[in-house]
């Protein structure tokens with residue numbers, strides 16, 4: 324009996340692999356790769372360069388603000404125990420990423436982004452209060468404009484903060500704006516004026532119907548951070564528009580001709 328169930332499960336996985344018929348975009352997570360060119364630190368200018376070189380659809384990066392209001396590109400809210408928002412930018416000048424690069428400012432990162440070849444998946448990190456979040460959104464828009472990147476074909480926004488997503492919705496009409504926290508259904512997200520979702524794949528394992536529900540609302544659907552072969556196949560088959568991954572070359576191999584450029 325047990326054996327029969329297992330075989331049925333394998334057959335279901337095989338059917339999934341064969342049935343993905345739509346185009347799926349690939350986004351490098353934090354610009355990070357787990358491929359052989361080691362030394363590419365996440366959120367580094369080098370990793371963005373690599374995404375551009377390989378012609379990935381998108382490359383994600385994360386933005387924080389320092390206490391002297393400099394926008395910087397980094398994943399974690401603290402660096403070596405120092406919370407970014409409580410320290411001046413100059414306090415981080417000696418800090419080095421894994422690849423030896425210093426932590427980029429948003430301006431430095433966008434200087435590379437402007438060279439093109441990949442959509443910038445711009446994650447605005449939650450901040451200490453609404454005022455800081457609002458400031459961060461406004462300064463980000465200013466920076467994108469200064470780099471000729473304030474264009475829905477060049478940038479999409481993602482955030483765990485509802486406040487940030489709502490401000491982006493108000494100030495950036497026409498841009499893809501995805502909510503990351505899987506506490507709302509697509510209907511609830513769209514009711515707040517936010518036009519997309521970017522959920523961890525456990526959300527779609529639990530609620531595969533959310534993908535169709537989102538598409539009925541003309542919302543875009545991204546999934547993070549999918550690195551294993553069987554999960555990549557399953558998410559592609561469920562109909563997501565974009566897969567965020569540390570393994571872009573594996574996703575490319577699995578999608579075959581179904582990669583959206």
Ligand code: MG
Nearest residue numbers: 383384385446
């Ligand atoms: Mg991120």
